[in-house]
Amino acid sequence: MIRRVGRGLVPQITDEILRQIAAYSRHPTQRRRDLITKAVASAVELYADVVEKIPSDPETVSAMYFGMGRGEALAERSLDGFRAAVDLATHRAAEAIRHEAEGLVPDDVRGTLCGSLLAYMGILLDDVARGYAAGVRDREADPCWIRRRLVRGLAGSADPAVIGGLAARVGWQLPAAVVVCSVDTITPLDSVGLPQTCVWDTAGRRALVITDPVEVDAVSAVMRGWPRTGPVFVTVPVPLADVPAAIRWTERARDLVESGVIPADPVVRCADHHVALLLNADPTLSRWEASEALAPLEAFKDEHRRAMVRTLRLWLLTGANAPALAAELGIHEHTVRNHKLRLRAAFGSRLQDPEFVTLLLFALGAGESPALDWVELERCG
Structure with a gap:
């Protein structure tokens, strides 16, 4: 009964997770559907084996859930969505077991089945949590991830102590002034070919590089060679505290290129188009230009x-x-x-x-x- 009921629930649970859990409903791709289906189906089969006392290999499913937890960590997602999906699946399965077993087995047996289901899903969640912790350790030891965090911290005006700690972990000497370079790429980039004297975030399709002004020509030359969909935008030198403003300048320059106000040169330097930018400038750029x-x-x-x-x-x-x-x-x-x-x-x-x-x-x-x-x-x- 358990196996039959569980197999029948797999498509329904998959659909509900994709529809109701925000972490998965935002991007309901076929690959995501296939992964959820496999995770639910594997859990059903192993649980049925346990209940029916059929010899099986629980390590396979355990390793799968460990890997999913690790993947969530490496993707910098929380486990909230995953836990919500497991709660939904457990609730639907318990409801179905109670309904199907009604009149077939005593109430205490039904209660035991539901209790064992909760315990079983708890074990799988433990595997996910272990995988997540391993993923966090792996990513925080990854220099590329640290550089990405550093760029995002500078872009978000993070605490200077946090910035200093991240910079120290990748051996980046914090310059007095930096230049921000930005470019839209065809795909996220893993291999960037940039000097270690700068930091970068190329995990999305809008790449950001923060560099010492003395390296800006070399950095922009490398970025020109990336698979990109537009110019490389280069700001004037700014203090670290003004990185958020510098990023806004690149975004405004990008808008002006798209509207035809600024020529779409391979490298667009904000300093060469200061008047156009000043017409729509923020106070930081205005002060620098003045x-x-x-x-x-x-x-x-x-x-x-x-x-x-x-x-x-x-x-x-x-x-x-x-x-x-x-x-x-x-x-x-x-x-x-x-x-x-x-x-x-x-x-x-x-x-x-x-x-x-x-x-x-x-x-x-x-x-x-x-x-x-x-x-x-x-x-x-």
Whole structure:
């Protein structure tokens, strides 16, 4: 009876697991269905052998459930879904046994059968738990998994102590600044060919690499050789704390490539498209761009810098000549000519670049930048 009832339940239990357990219903592939069917059918056959006292090889089923637990750990899934599936299967099987055995065997025998079923499924869950623990040990000793955790930790602003611990385990010296590289790949990658001076997460189809700025050309060259579906996106150097912002820049650059705003070059460097990105930027990128644009003003002493900024801002906004600027600024025409001469020397030919001028005007009105004392600048108009 047990074997007949159990075999009849296999398709029903498989369907219910795929339909009701969230961990399995999200991706109900044929392979997943086949694995669940095999797991349920194997458990049924072994349980029937035990009840009917037929010699069998319990180690085979035990090893299967051990392997499934290990697989869940390596896939970085919890056992919640697996336990829910086992609970569902046990409940359905117990219901069927009670129903089929009613009137055929005494109630105490039915109770014994259901109790032995619960004990049997508990043994299988123990096998799963042992496999899961082994999988956790294996993955946490795997340098690729540690690097993946490190990338995800940086992307998620994890505790610096956690980041430092993970970095130490793979011998990664935490740089003061890093560059984030991102690319969409055709399939997840196992063999990446990257130097050990960077960390990466290539387990999904959007690969992320975090590298020391000095290695960025070598890293982007390797990534260009991967089977990919789009450009390699490369950010400007950022502190470790700004990695989440840098990842957002690559995502925005990807959107701009897809919409045709940025050319789909093999390597898209955010620094080459800063104005396009600034139009949709976040504060971190805005501060960096403003600082870079205004850096030449650091050559002037504080008292001269404020005067230079006033002249530069009005000059860029109006394009006026020296007499007009002098009248607007309330200073001597000769002083304006001197300012313009020194500003041309500081910024060079970039003042002839419309894109840079747009960026510079943005920076002069950005309201915050490490390059200048913005409170003082705003006071001088």
